[in-house]
Amino acid sequence: MKRNIIIEPDPILRKTCTPIEKVDSNVRKLMQEMLETMYAAPGIGLAAIQVGILKRLVVIDISKNKEKKEPLFLINPEILEKSENTSIYEEGCLSLPGQFAEIERPAECFLKYLDLNGNQKKLKASGLLSTCIQHEVDHLNGVLFIDYLSKLKKDMIIKKLVKHKKEIEKIIV
Numbered sequence: 001m002k003r004n005i006i007i008e009p010d011p012i013l014r015k016t017c018t019p020i021e022k023v024d025s026n027v028r029k030l031m032q033e034m035l036e037t038m039y040a041a042p043g044i045g046l047a048a049i050q051v052g053i054l055k056r057l058v059v060i061d062i063s064k065n066k067e068k069k070e071p072l073f074l075i076n077p078e079i080l081e082k083s084e085n086t087s088i089y090e091e092g093c094l095s096l097p098g099q100f101a102e103i104e105r106p107a108e109c110f111l112k113y114l115d116l117n118g119n120q121k122k123l124k125a126s127g128l129l130s131t132c133i134q135h136e137v138d139h140l141n142g143v144l145f146i147d148y149l150s151k152l153k154k155d156m157i158i159k160k161l162v163k164h165k166k167e168i169e170k171i172i173v
């Protein structure tokens, strides 16, 4: 089942998510639905908060190959270390449709998380994956990529999204 993605501005996107206490079949089912929602959008990352669930859950798939999908399920991800050197990617977000901006972040990060079986895992990420993980972990703390921009740029993007939301409502009505 696909879920509805929450679009900025929405106060839900600013909440802090709570950790998963037990990785059970409900968590696994929800993450499959998040993955389905992300693929359909399409996007390369999605946090549970973006579908209105305030839990520390993230799905990512940066593989370009549509035939062979490589999903990554991150439960309670925690970034333990970030590199000093940085990289810049043009970022977008499924909660900010049509909006993109160049964001500078640590080029590498080292994280721990639980997998779908509840096993503790560690991962060293670089390149696009590192940026994607940092973007998604930000979501779990109520942070969006536009928060790294100047107030002027951020306000401009939010204004566009408000307009976009109004247009969608018109169509629905």
Ligand code: ZN
Residues within 6 Å of the ligand: 092, 093, 094, 095, 135, 139
């Ligand atoms: Zn996002």
